Amino acid sequence: MNDRKLIVKIKRISGRIRREYFNDFIVDEQRGMSVLALLDEIQTGQDSSIYYDGQCGCANCGICAIKINGRPKLACKTQTADLPYEIVLEPLDFFPIVKDLAVDKSEFFNRLEQKMEAWVHRQKEFNPEKEDLMVPELADALYENERCVKCGICVSACAAASFGKFIGASGCITAHRFLQDPRNEDLGARQKLINILSSDDGLWGCHAIEACDNFCPKEIPLGRQLALARKETLKILFKEWLGLAKFWRRK
Amino acid sequence: MKIYKFDSIIVGGGLAGVRAAVEIASKGYKICLLTLLDKLIRSHSNAAQGGIQASLANTTESIGDDWRVHAYDTIKGSDWLADQDIVEEVVKLAPFLIREMDYWGAVFSRTDKGLINQRQFGGATYPRCVFASDGTGHVLMNLIESRATCLNIPVFSRRQALSLILDGVKVVGVTTLNLVNGEIEAFLGNAVILATGGAGLLYKETTNARTCFGDGMTIALETGLAQIGNPEFVQFHPTPMPPRYILATEGCRGDGGVLLNSEEKEFMWDYSSMKGNLASRDVVSRSMMREIVAGRGIEGFSTTHLWLDIKRLGYEHVATKLRDVYFLCRNFIGVDPTKEYIPVRPAQHYTMFGVKTNKRCEAYGIQGLYAIGECACWDLHGANRLGGNSLLETVASGYIAGQKILENLAKDKIQICKDGLVEDEIKRQETRIKNILGKKDGENVYRLFSEMRGIMSQNAGIFRNGQDIEIGLAALNKIFEKTANVKIDCKEIALNLELQLALRFSGMAKIALCVMKSALLRTESRGSHWRDDFPKRDDKNWLKRTLASFPIGVQEPEINYEPVKITLLPPGDRGYGEKK
Numbered sequence: 001m002n003d004r005k006l007i008v009k010i011k012r013i014s015g016r017i018r019r020e021y022f023n024d025f026i027v028d029e030q031r032g033m034s035v036l037a038l039l040d041e042i043q044t045g046q047d048s049s050i051y052y053d054g055q056c057g058c059a060n061c062g063i064c065a066i067k068i069n070g071r072p073k074l075a076c077k078t079q080t081a082d083l084p085y086e087i088v089l090e091p092l093d094f095f096p097i098v099k100d101l102a103v104d105k106s107e108f109f110n111r112l113e114q115k116m117e118a119w120v121h122r123q124k125e126f127n128p129e130k131e132d133l134m135v136p137e138l139a140d141a142l143y144e145n146e147r148c149v150k151c152g153i154c155v156s157a158c159a160a161a162s163f164g165k166f167i168g169a170s171g172c173i174t175a176h177r178f179l180q181d182p183r184n185e186d187l188g189a190r191q192k193l194i195n196i197l198s199s200d201d202g203l204w205g206c207h208a209i210e211a212c213d214n215f216c217p218k219e220i221p222l223g224r225q226l227a228l229a230r231k232e233t234l235k236i237l238f239k240e241w242l243g244l245a246k247f248w249r250r251k
Numbered sequence: 252m253k254i255y256k257f258d259s260i261i262v263g264g265g266l267a268g269v270r271a272a273v274e275i276a277s278k279g280y281k282i283c284l285l286t287l288l289d290k291l292i293r294s295h296s297n298a299a300q301g302g303i304q305a306s307l308a309n310t311t312e313s314i315g316d317d318w319r320v321h322a323y324d325t326i327k328g329s330d331w332l333a334d335q336d337i338v339e340e341v342v343k344l345a346p347f348l349i350r351e352m353d354y355w356g357a358v359f360s361r362t363d364k365g366l367i368n369q370r371q372f373g374g375a376t377y378p379r380c381v382f383a384s385d386g387t388g389h390v391l392m393n394l395i396e397s398r399a400t401c402l403n404i405p406v407f408s409r410r411q412a413l414s415l416i417l418d419g420v421k422v423v424g425v426t427t428l429n430l431v432n433g434e435i436e437a438f439l440g441n442a443v444i445l446a447t448g449g450a451g452l453l454y455k456e457t458t459n460a461r462t463c464f465g466d467g468m469t470i471a472l473e474t475g476l477a478q479i480g481n482p483e484f485v486q487f488h489p490t491p492m493p494p495r496y497i498l499a500t501e502g503c504r505g506d507g508g509v510l511l512n513s514e515e516k517e518f519m520w521d522y523s524s525m526k527g528n529l530a531s532r533d534v535v536s537r538s539m540m541r542e543i544v545a546g547r548g549i550e551g552f553s554t555t556h557l558w559l560d561i562k563r564l565g566y567e568h569v570a571t572k573l574r575d576v577y578f579l580c581r582n583f584i585g586v587d588p589t590k591e592y593i594p595v596r597p598a599q600h601y602t603m604f605g606v607k608t609n610k611r612c613e614a615y616g617i618q619g620l621y622a623i624g625e626c627a628c629w630d631l632h633g634a635n636r637l638g639g640n641s642l643l644e645t646v647a648s649g650y651i652a653g654q655k656i657l658e659n660l661a662k663d664k665i666q667i668c669k670d671g672l673v674e675d676e677i678k679r680q681e682t683r684i685k686n687i688l689g690k691k692d693g694e695n696v697y698r699l700f701s702e703m704r705g706i707m708s709q710n711a712g713i714f715r716n717g718q719d720i721e722i723g724l725a726a727l728n729k730i731f732e733k734t735a736n737v738k739i740d741c742k743e744i745a746l747n748l749e750l751q752l753a754l755r756f757s758g759m760a761k762i763a764l765c766v767m768k769s770a771l772l773r774t775e776s777r778g779s780h781w782r783d784d785f786p787k788r789d790d791k792n793w794l795k796r797t798l799a800s801f802p803i804g805v806q807e808p809e810i811n812y813e814p815v816k817i818t819l820l821p822p823g824d825r826g827y828g829e830k831k
Contacts (some may be wrong), residue, residue: 014746031553032494032584044697048749049741053289056460058497058579060389061293077582098409098431099746106290106408110400119397120356128347131309132354133365140571142358143383146390150292183356219578 004029004085008038010050011090014099022088023047029080035089036064036075039101052101059217062151065092066101072153074217092156105152112171116196118178121186132183145177145225147218154212154222166205169212169222172197176229179236197233252677253434255407257281259442259656260425262412262467264288266296266388267624267645268446269395269404274653276402280660283438284399285410285427287462291396295448295460296645299388300500300575302370302380303646304639305345309366316377318342323820325640328374328531329633330778331794331822332481332815337610337631339819341647348646349381357394359383360572370572371505372638374531374827378505380639385500385575388642410436411751412466413683415443415474416668416676421618423668425470426680430751433744435680437673441663442619442656445471445606446649449625453763454599455701455708458491458498467626469758471606472765475803476616478811479762480607480628482799483770483780486636487713488600489535494553496598497583499576501638503593504528506572508561510539511592512547515558524828533635533779534829536597540713543596551594552584558592565589597713601625601641603632603779604766607798612652615798621656623648630796633815634778684744687753693738696753703730703763711770716783720771727767728807731760765799765808772810773797790822 008025025042033041036054043050055061057076064075067090069083080087095103112118124132148170155161155168167175178184179193196202206226213223259275261268264286275282288294308316321342326333353359353367360368360382371378383390399406409430416424416437424439450465451457471477489510490499504510509528512518522538523530530538539557542548548555561569561576566589569577573588580588606622607615608629614620623629624645631644710723734757739749775789776782795812802809 034495034583037495043748044701048697048739049743049747051746051748054461055288055293056295056298057495058298058583060298060386061288061295061460063288063290063293102746104289109290110406113397113400117401119401122354122356126351126354128350131307131350131367134361135365136361136363136368139358139361140384143360143386143390146358146383146393147386149297149389150290181356183354 006038006080007086008042009086009088010042010100012100013091013097033080034076035068035078035080035087038080039075051099060149062149065151065153065156066090067092072156072215074151074153077217092152094156094161095152105150108152108155109150112167116171116175116178116193117189118174120178120181120184121189122183123185138180142177142180144220145173147220148173149218151217153215153217157211157215159209159211160205160207164205165201167196167201169226172203172206172229173220173222173225175202176225176232179232194233194236197229198237203230203233252674253436254673255283255436255438257283257438257440258660259444260438260440261285261444261446262425263446263448263626264291264406265294265446265448265624265645266391266395266642267649268444269399270646270649271444271446271623271653272404273395273398273402274650275656276404278657280657282404284404284406285412285438286406286408287411289408291399291406292392294392295463297389297392298460298498299642300385300498301372301502301505302382302387302639303349303391303642304372304375304379304637305349305381305643306342306377306379307346307349307367307369307381310362310369313369313377313379316379320376321345321379324375325631325637326820327825328635328637330635330788330825331790331817332630332633332778332796334630334816335818335820336816337629340610341631341643344647344650345643348650352391352394352646355394355398357383358390370502371529373501373504373529373535374526374637380502380505382502384571385502385573391642411754412447412470413680413754414470414676415617415620416673417474417617418668418672420476420616422620424673426676428754430746435677437677439673441660442621444621444623444652445626446624447626449602449605450759450762451599451602453704453707453759453766454485455704456496456598458488458496458598458600464755464759465602465626465762466755467622468606468762469755471614471617471620471622472761472801473758474617475801477620478607478615478798478800479604479765480630481797482604482762482765483773483797484603484634484778485599485711485766486532486601486603486779487536487597489532489539489597490559490595491598491600492580492584493556493594493596495583497579498600499559499579499593499595500573501532503559503561503573503576506568507564508559509563510535510595511558511560512542513549514547518542518547522830526827530827530829531635531637531825534827536713537781539597549594554596556594556596559595560592561588562590562592601636603634603636604628611655612648613655621652623652634780684750684754687737687739687750688742688744690738693736694733696737696739696749696756699730699733699737700752700756703727703760707763707766711767714781714783715770717771720767724767724771727760727764731764734760761801761808765801768808769797769799769810794822
């Protein structure tokens with residue numbers, strides 16, 4: 001298999017008028033080659049005008065997500081050995097294209113983080129002598145959602161995100177992470193998270209197709225994580241409703 | 252021509268840069284972050300796996316730990332080349348910084364009692380490494396970005412820093428290339444903080460990401476005023492996984508994993524009788540290379556490697572506490588670490604060198620310039636960095652630089668600089684780009700770049716000797732001469748990876764020259780710098796720090812030295828029992 005020749009078709013999109021066309025390249029496959037290394041090979045050896053994003057090379061930064069043979073994947077994590085000899089590379093769906101294979105994901109995620117106020121709102125005073133206690137199980141549960149690298153693959157693969165304003169699996173689990181965290185003490189901020197999660201753009205917008213779960217490059221069990229988020233949100237909403245019912249009965 | 256004005260400018264969106272930004276912005280000052288990437292979280296800080304050292308002394312295993320022990324470990328690790336007053340300040344600050352991040356909402360792994368858990372790391376006396384499974388850097392990056400969002404700090408993404416704008420010896424701002432539209436912009440401020448990380452891409456085999464060009468170091472060096480501290484000290488991590496040198500965290504060994512040779516023998520105890528697998532990184536890397544040279548390596552994965560055994564820790568431990576290693580092994584090299592050994596071979600990991608700064612992170616030679624994190628030589632790490640001290644350095648230097656800048660901002664807020672200074676600098680950069688784009692024939696930048704990396708790996712690697720270094724120096728000089736004659740094929744200003752490399756290449760060649768030349772001059776073996784022809788540490792002549800600078804118009808670096816501050820622990824044995 002070492003002497004396989006790969007035919008790589010790269011979608012080129014550039015210029016103000018967004019001309020779109022495919023360029024073909026022939027590359028000798030090397031052992032242990034990732035698609036990102038393949039792109040490097042083409043970029044440095046054959047056509048230096050190709051633009052793509054790449055950073056850590058170990059599925060940690062999430063910038064190199066592209067569509068490989070029609071499926072959204074991380075270029076660094078995908079091995080050419082797992083692909084047929086003909087490889088079609090396109091930019092990720094859903095996000096605005098910068099050039100060729102590079103897309104701008106920052107706007108989507110930054111706006112989302114602003115909207116849901118994705119930080120821990122503390123009200124307690126800071127004590128530099130002693131940390132707040134936290135059950136290890138809870139820390140693990142929070143970490144599970146923290147592992148998201150915001151690569152945008154779940155959003156790009158999502159049927160619900162392609163129309164409407166669904167915040168995607170990544171957005172839902174981030175919101176759930178801040179809802180789960182007992183250190184997020186501000187009730188107003190919590191209410192905001194619940195409002196987002198229980199809206200049509202949040203968890204209720206999910207069609208449960210679970211493409212996100214299939215494609216998540218960090219292997220976060222998104223189907224399960226979304227179910228947990230739904231459970232938590234429903235619990236809170238139900239409590240709210242019970243409270244209201246009690247209030248009316250007393251009246 | 253776009254000109255932005257802020258109170259201070261931070262170049263680099265990693266942990267150090269954003270930590271400093273948070274410190275300054277929380278007092279209401281206007282600050283901006285410039286990053287090469289599209290979002291802060293992409294920065295290479297997030298690839299740090301193992302943890303962050305702090306002597307919390309809150310668990311039964313770490314009782315007895317305090318800042319002194321942490322300081323001694325750091326100094327021993329640095330082979331006495333660290334400035335001990337800085338070590339003292341940082342390790343005293345560490346528990347505060349950790350608890351502050353925990354207060355902000357960091358998700359650190361917990362003990363059964365709910366306290367912040369810690370693990371053992373190489374060179375440490377007590378388990379002191381605070382961690383979040385093995386995605387510590389990722390969790391901290393998430394956290395610090397959430398703080399930046401909370402404080403509404405403006406982030407200018409996809410910007411490449413081109414040069415510092417100087418008014419005499421005072422810095423008034425930076426010029427940047429907007430990678431998306433190709434415009435040259437100027438960012439002006441009272442202070443400029445360089446937080447661009449290390450220059451790992453100088454080496455061919457490296458665990459560093461694709462943006463670790465050391466842009467901050469190059470733009471500082473190209474002014475001719477700044478100095479690079481300790482350029483000969485480059486750390487090689489013992490356990491990256493070939494063929495692509497993806498890191499397996501030191502936590503693997505900290506948690507009980509061991510290194511094995513082709514005879515499946517735990518060879519580390521032969522080299523370091525006292526610490527074994529948990530000696531400092533330079534010792535372990537050297538020992539591994541000696542095993543490989545002695546013919547006890549294993550052929551495979553496109554190289555000769557050794558084994559790292561973590562399957563002895565059991566599935567449960569590997570799948571929870573070392574989850575990212577488990578994930579990386581399966582997906583990137585096709586090995587299941589719960590059933591098989593992991594192939595490992597040392598590769599470049601960290602640059603101890605950087606823009607030399609004083610105790611308050613102010614750069615030597617240029618007023619108003621600060622350098623923090625891996626980009627700086629503060630000097631906390633000396634000749635060798637301990638695992639877990641780099642994340643600590645990022646937050647500590649960010650905090651200290653932030654405090655210092657706040658102090659200065661409170662004194663003077665108005666920025667005065669000569670008319671036309673900024674416009675001239677922008678024009679100079681525009682001509683530079685035009686020249687590169689206009690060249691019809693010359694050297695291919697990618698070829699030169701890979702040639703340089705090859706030379707660095709070959710001649711300034713783990714084992715060095717005078718002869719090799721001289722050959723390397725001659726070859727580097729040739730490359731440096733060619734940098735003026737670089738030609739590129741893609742002729743666009745915007746979104747052109749080739750141009751981006753060509754713009755920074757001459758600066759990188761300068762750094763490479765500094766590394767090579769100071770490695771030649773230091774005729775001793777200390778920390779990560781190993782000379783086959785001078786295998787002993789020489790405290791009489793070499794207990795001093797190298798300072799390299801590159802005055803404008805000169806063809807090779809100027810090397811000076813400064814004494815090291817010894818306040819806590821006089822030079823002695825490192826206590827690893829290393830056989831030399």
